[in-house]
Amino acid sequence: MPPIDCEDQELLDGFLAETTELLEKLDDDLITLEKSSDDTDLMNRIFRSIHTIKGASSFLGFDLLVKVAHKTEDVLNRLRKGELVVSPEIMDVILEATDLVKLLVSDIKAGDIQERETDGTINKLLPFLLDTAGVSKPVASAPQADEQQVSTPETAEVTSPQPQSPTATDLPSPAVEREAPIDSPPIQPSVAVAQVPVPKPASDVAPKKAPAPPKPAEGKGDDLSDNSTVRVDVKRLDDLMNQVGELVLERNRMIQINQDLQQNDVNRADFNEEFGKLTKRMSFVTSELQMQVLKMRMIPVEKVFKKFPRIVRSMSRDLGKEVDLQIIGEETELDRSVVDEIGDPLIHLIRNAMDHGLETPDERIEAGKSRCGTLVLAAVHEGNQIIISIKDDGRGIDTERVGRKAIERGLITEDQFATMSQREVFDLLFLPGFSTKEKATDLSGRGVGMDVVKTNIKKLNGLIEIKSTKGLGSEFILRLPLTLAIIQSLLVEVEGEIYSIPLSSVLETIRVDQRKFHLIGGQEVLKLRDIVLPLIRLQKVFNVQPRGESDDFCYVVVVGAAEKRMGLVVTRLVGQQEVAIKSLGNYLANIPGIAGSTILGDGRVALIIDPVAMSEVCE
Amino acid sequence: MQNALVQIKTDNIHDELIQLVSFNLDQEEYGVDVLKVREIIRMPIVTRVPNTPHYVEGVINLRGKVVPIICMRKKFGLVESENDKQTRIMVMDMDGELMGFIVDAVSEVIRISGSEIQPSPAMVAGGIDQECIAGVINQAERLLVLLNLEKMFSRDEKNMFTGM
Numbered sequence: 001m002p003p004i005d006c007e008d009q010e011l012l013d014g015f016l017a018e019t020t021e022l023l024e025k026l027d028d029d030l031i032t033l034e035k036s037s038d039d040t041d042l043m044n045r046i047f048r049s050i051h052t053i054k055g056a057s058s059f060l061g062f063d064l065l066v067k068v069a070h071k072t073e074d075v076l077n078r079l080r081k082g083e084l085v086v087s088p089e090i091m092d093v094i095l096e097a098t099d100l101v102k103l104l105v106s107d108i109k110a111g112d113i114q115e116r117e118t119d120g121t122i123n124k125l126l127p128f129l130l131d132t133a134g135v136s137k138p139v140a141s142a143p144q145a146d147e148q149q150v151s152t153p154e155t156a157e158v159t160s161p162q163p164q165s166p167t168a169t170d171l172p173s174p175a176v177e178r179e180a181p182i183d184s185p186p187i188q189p190s191v192a193v194a195q196v197p198v199p200k201p202a203s204d205v206a207p208k209k210a211p212a213p214p215k216p217a218e219g220k221g222d223d224l225s226d227n228s229t230v231r232v233d234v235k236r237l238d239d240l241m242n243q244v245g246e247l248v249l250e251r252n253r254m255i256q257i258n259q260d261l262q263q264n265d266v267n268r269a270d271f272n273e274e275f276g277k278l279t280k281r282m283s284f285v286t287s288e289l290q291m292q293v294l295k296m297r298m299i300p301v302e303k304v305f306k307k308f309p310r311i312v313r314s315m316s317r318d319l320g321k322e323v324d325l326q327i328i329g330e331e332t333e334l335d336r337s338v339v340d341e342i343g344d345p346l347i348h349l350i351r352n353a354m355d356h357g358l359e360t361p362d363e364r365i366e367a368g369k370s371r372c373g374t375l376v377l378a379a380v381h382e383g384n385q386i387i388i389s390i391k392d393d394g395r396g397i398d399t400e401r402v403g404r405k406a407i408e409r410g411l412i413t414e415d416q417f418a419t420m421s422q423r424e425v426f427d428l429l430f431l432p433g434f435s436t437k438e439k440a441t442d443l444s445g446r447g448v449g450m451d452v453v454k455t456n457i458k459k460l461n462g463l464i465e466i467k468s469t470k471g472l473g474s475e476f477i478l479r480l481p482l483t484l485a486i487i488q489s490l491l492v493e494v495e496g497e498i499y500s501i502p503l504s505s506v507l508e509t510i511r512v513d514q515r516k517f518h519l520i521g522g523q524e525v526l527k528l529r530d531i532v533l534p535l536i537r538l539q540k541v542f543n544v545q546p547r548g549e550s551d552d553f554c555y556v557v558v559v560g561a562a563e564k565r566m567g568l569v570v571t572r573l574v575g576q577q578e579v580a581i582k583s584l585g586n587y588l589a590n591i592p593g594i595a596g597s598t599i600l601g602d603g604r605v606a607l608i609i610d611p612v613a614m615s616e617v618c619e
Numbered sequence: 620m621q622n623a624l625v626q627i628k629t630d631n632i633h634d635e636l637i638q639l640v641s642f643n644l645d646q647e648e649y650g651v652d653v654l655k656v657r658e659i660i661r662m663p664i665v666t667r668v669p670n671t672p673h674y675v676e677g678v679i680n681l682r683g684k685v686v687p688i689i690c691m692r693k694k695f696g697l698v699e700s701e702n703d704k705q706t707r708i709m710v711m712d713m714d715g716e717l718m719g720f721i722v723d724a725v726s727e728v729i730r731i732s733g734s735e736i737q738p739s740p741a742m743v744a745g746g747i748d749q750e751c752i753a754g755v756i757n758q759a760e761r762l763l764v765l766l767n768l769e770k771m772f773s774r775d776e777k778n779m780f781t782g783m
Binding site: 583593 | 663664666667668669670671675677678679680683684685686687713716717718772
């Protein structure tokens with residue numbers, strides 16, 4: 001294979017960016033196509049995507065890619081013309097082919113082109129190109145039959161864009177014209193190769209291919225998309241520029257005020273007024289600016305969601321279950337840092353829903369439900385949180401079974417189970433090593449899934465909630481902050497030290513008399529309406545020196561961490577503030593109960609409490 | 620060829636001039652490689668960080684960056700003293716991360732040639748870990764202990780920092 005020393009790196013980058021984007025969309029489109037096979041627009045779009053990929057890659061000389069794309073295109077072409085009918089079998093093969101294309105593109109991206117085994121996939125495509133596979137008249141079959149034997153696809157393909165491309169360096173045009181229509185190219189390649197490494201006929205590859213061992217191809221194509229570049233709406237950029245312009249004006253104003261003050265030609269009252277105004281404008285501009293930048297970091301959750309139809313499809317075929325996946329609110333935007341992190345937990349939850357939740361068609365009919373199960377994936381904004389829910393109408397969580405399993409594994413005792421509420425039983429699911437499946441499958445049942453989900457959600461400062469009714473289905477609700485860089489926080493004082501609690505996990509704050517605290521087995525608790533709230537004294541956990549003056553009244557900040565509720569006892573509430581999260585660095589990264597730090601208005605550092613870890617510190 | 624290069628390199632180390640920042644700690648003088656020192660600042664307000672080893676004084680805000688602060692006296696098991704006008708924080712680059720060290724005073728930058736560095740005497744008592752002493756410099760009037768602060772925290776300590 002030619003090493004990728006494309007003369008024009010820009011060209012290659014452009015190709016990769018475009019192809020990646022097309023491929024991302026392609027998966028989704030293909031799945032949709034399977035459901036609505038008579039959508040000609042969609043069909044045409046798919047055809048165009050793969051055609052573009054083929055064209056661009058042949059132009060750049062990625063022969064393997066061309067070969068696969070070409071065959072896929074042929075099959076799609078027949079589908080488009082109505083010579084074939086969309087069937088799960090065809091889709092399987094086409095999806096396999098797109099996977100292969102992804103893999104090849106990721107090779108190119110990684111910079112080392114490897115010899116991949118492509119014949120297997122291509123051979124699966126070939127039957128659909130035979131006349132017998134079609135339902136009606138053969139149109140483009142004559143040249144295709146040839147290709148199958150000689151495996152020199154795109155030289156024979158007259159419509160192949162490679163020779164026509166005017167940008168294809170300065171290949172002498174006679175050579176091009178001769179090459180294009182001629183069916184047996186072996187004489188030509190030497191000429192073409194000598195001049196430019198780019199448009200090289202695929203036949204050149206065939207002999208080299210034999211000795212190279214096929215490399216394992218699993219999983220590499222998945223991480224094709226990377227989030228290192230962003231597309232930003234030009235309007236957003238313009239807005240940003242405006243804000244920056246205003247900021248510059250305000251800075252100039254500030255310099256002016258400072259000069260006046262230095263030269264003492266300003267009276268106190270004027271200064272106060274001017275400075276007050278300036279502060280207001282500055283804070284306005286800054287928060288606008290912050291909003292703009294935040295918005296730019298936002299990407300639609302679609303980025304994650306669009307992987308799922310494919311996953312659900314392949315799982316439903318593997319498991320023999322019929323599933324209707326509905327996606328709601330995929331345009332909901334959230335911070336890219338969050339988007340990057342929720343992919344895995346969501347995949348786990350979807351797998352769980354597919355494997356444990358939904359029943360097989362027979363079981364469903366027996367239970368009086370429709371054959372086809374529904375899986376709803378929804379995202380919605382609520383305040384400065386995003387709520388993602390995964391809901392199925394399957395068999396629901398069997399609390400009895402979960403409990404028995406937990407007892408079996410020695411996680412809880414019989415007595416404990418007897419007193420557990422439904423919610424507490426659901427919490428068991430999050431314990432490491434817990435699984436109700438008798439046998440681990442490829443899909444789930446290893447008992448790591450929910451544990452991972454919980455850890456990831458925790459990392460994001462999120463909450464997870466389970467709702468389930470036996471026989472009717474279950475719903476997993478994730479509450480996540482919109483962004484991780486800047487958070488709303490509640491500043492509290494603990495004996496003179498200031499700490500910050502993420503507001504997203506604060507449920508309420510109450511002022512209580514310390515004499516109302518009860519002691520249960522050494523644990524201080526507070527009766528709050530109908531719940532018994534375990535209390536944590538921050539002063540004790542953080543070893544803060546008491547300042548003597550003790551007050552009977554203190555404040556309790558009720559926080560929710562994942563599925564737990566608890567009260568943090570503090571001396572005083574300072575107020576609510578928007579804070580930028582700063583890392584404590586590697587050395588202090590893992591202090592229990594501390595998630596990070598932030599810098600207060602007066603320049604001091606305040607530590608941010610991690611309510612989730614806090615609950616574990618105390619256990 | 621390879622060997623020759625190595626030879627030249629090691630030779631250079633011996634003759635090369637090294638610049639050290641010297642600082643005082645409980646009447647002794649210490650030195651660290653000037654290239655590792657990012658800046659030297661006065662004591663700002665330090666925010667205590669709970670549940671850390673006793674020698675971690677806390678964190679400070681260094682122009683928007685949060686930097687952990689280590690008290691050298693506590694780390695070396697010396698008598699604690701009040702901070703005064705001379706007290707400084709040396710902000711050092713530790714494997715790519717900034718970390719501040721509280722010292723009694725920073726005196727000067729000195730130049731020494733690599734050959735002046737002697738291995739540390741085997742029996743250095745006290746709380747200073749042998750590993751972080753890179754050598755001693757015995758000049759006419761003064762005795763300087765050369766520290767390698769990157770080796771200051773043993774693997775266990777690093778783990779304790781991060782795995783507590």
